[in-house]
Amino acid sequence: MSSAIVLGATGITGREMVKELAAHPSQWKTIHALSRSKKEDFGSPSVQQHHIDLLNSAQDMAKDLSSIPDLKAVEHVFFCAWLQMPTEKENADVNGAMLQNFLDALEITGATSKLKRIVLVTGCKQYGVHLGQAKNPMLESDPWLRDESRWPPNFYYRQQDILTAFCGEGSKHPEISWTVTYPNDVIGYAAGNFMNLSTDVGIYAAVNKELGRDLEFPGSEIFYTKFDSFTSSKLHAQFCVWAVQEPKTANQAYNVSNGDVQSWQDLWPRVAKHFGMKVKADQFASPGPKDLANLVQLTEKAPQPITMIAKEIGLEGAVPPSELKQRISLVKWSKTEEVKQAWNRLAEREGLQKDSLEKATWAFTDFILGRNYDVVISMSKAREAGWTGYIDTWKSLSDTFGELEAAAILPKTH
Ligand SMILES: NC(=O)c1ccc[n+]([C@@H]2O[C@H](COP(=O)([O-])OP(=O)(O)OC[C@H]3O[C@@H](n4cnc5c(N)ncnc54)[C@H](OP(=O)(O)O)[C@@H]3O)[C@@H](O)[C@H]2O)c1
Structure with missing residues (x-):
């Protein structure tokens, strides 16, 4: 029986994440659904809603997190939160800081002790689909548009850099693995x-x-x-739950489409x-x-x-x-x-x-x-890892x- 934290639990991808976990109570003991608004009524005894403001400092977030009773037993984190800013530079700065401060807060509270996997939800801006035509089909191995003299900052790159410095091979916490998803045009x-x-x-x-x-x-x-x-938010949630239980998906990024x-x-x-x-x-x-x-x-x-x-x-x-x-x-x-x-x-x-x-x-x-x-995003990498959804x-x-x-x-x- 695992416990999980879902950030952005009131959003399109996060809400389904909570519901998917809650639908399997024999596997998922407690689901901590975190957001600012707590506006959802999940109606499930295994879901506990908590307030968090990811715009706060790591210390303030740590205070919010300490109200979670079994925080140190949490094994999986699903980061589905994001905040839209007026420019790509602000998107990168703000969403990067939200993830970094949250990870620091996990450390401050000792919530990293049993943590096995952190899943970060991003999207096909990974391939620059917001900037114009990319190669089709898009593969997870395609080159990143890193050159900021040609392309605007990409908040997904900032977030993935932060995540991979925190966990995964050669990082601060090699015992914790990560998975990143790239959904597109989410239906939910x-x-x-x-x-x-x-x-x-x-x-x-x-x-x-x-x-x-x-x-x-x-x-x-x-x-x-x-x-x-297109990506169904329900199918995306199923993918994330499958991924955290599949060792092959550790420290890997995946396209997720229908x-x-x-x-x-x-x-x-x-x-x-x-x-x-x-x-x-x-x-x-x-x-x-x-x-x-x-x-x-x-x-x-x-x-x-x-x-x-x-x-x-x-x-x-x-x-x-x-x-x-x-x-x-x-x-x-x-x-x-x-x-x-x-x-x-x-x-x-x-x-x-x-x-x-x-x-x-x-x-x-x-x-x-x-x-x-x-x-068009390719699902070959996920399929080769065993995904059949x-x-x-x-x-x-x-x-x-x-x-x-x-x-x-x-x-x-x-
Ligand atoms: N929607 C799409 O079609 C789509 C397509 C491809 C990729 N994506 C990507 O998927 C990822 C998740 O997006 P989404 O569409 O699922 O999100 P969303 O529906 O826009 O919801 C955003 C979530 O983030 C939370 N949040 C925002 N600011 C917060 C803060 N300061 N503190 C705490 N929580 C905060 C919101 O909760 P509160 O408002 O309650 O605070 C909400 O639960 C993003 O990277 C997005 O770019 C989305």
Whole structure:
């Protein structure tokens, strides 16, 4: 029987982490779910919620941690917390400090004594997918974009450097091992947390239905037929639990995706059907409405990640510039009077959380749907280590719509 600490327990990946551990009480004796808000009701006797503010100093966090009764018996830590900052430099500074101070707090309190594994959740910014096209499929062995004269600081690199200096081979605590995960475009639910592709797509569909319109893809027509990789937060949690019990995954990083092949050309009609709508048949016949369209040339901001190895793989000068194109920018769309009124009407009638429209992270989904390049991560390394988990992406998305409906964020479809 093990005890675990989950940081970021109220977030999309952390909440499922807690639930997955709590679903196996014969294996996991106590799960300490840590966050600032403690807003979840996990409803499980094995879950204890505690307050922590990762922005505090290591000494202050140590004080928070000392209220955990069996702290020195904890064997596994799952670090799923992060805080979005306005710039990549601040992301690296703040999220790096959050992890470093937390690890120092573990040491101050003696919580490292029985610790076996620390899992850090990061993502595919590892490969620079936020900067433009990377090589496909992305492999965990692909070179890091370390050169800060070419690319902005990457907070995942900062966090992994901190983690590997703390534990793993040749570190301060070689007896503690680490595992890092790289999920992408996470599909899941977290109460009151709206960095959530499923919430945004669902609200966009529901409002269009309310307005009596067919469902029009708001992103790039190029991305509509490109391939993306999605990660169910439930499957990700299962992966993490498997990984801490599998010695082969010690001191290794892994891509974690659903394991199917997906593209919006397949998902979008299913989204339409789910909401009782039709896809607009000629949705790409004309440019989007001028006042709602948006185009950003990513290549003007930083070199595309693929340039790192383009010569070596014979693609020098052959990769089209990376751009973000929204035919209908969801950031702009969500601020129009027509949309606000339609949402308010719908929310009133169906008893939905009114602030969902305002709280949704439209810029995040604008980015996800607006790229003009594939994002495909390989699951070969995980499979070779023995991982067999899989979930169909549409199933995970439609199940999440169901959870959002039950939480009165989306209108009931059935
Ligand atoms: N969401 C995605 O689609 C996605 C995709 C790929 C990768 N990722 C990566 O996955 C990792 C986890 O992200 P997520 O999306 O699961 O997170 P999330 O849903 O945005 O939740 C963030 C969590 O961090 C906690 N947190 C933030 N600041 C804190 C602080 N100062 N002290 C204590 N807790 C704090 C929050 O709790 P409170 O608010 O209660 O404090 C919350 O539980 C990140 O590295 C993210 O970049 C996410």
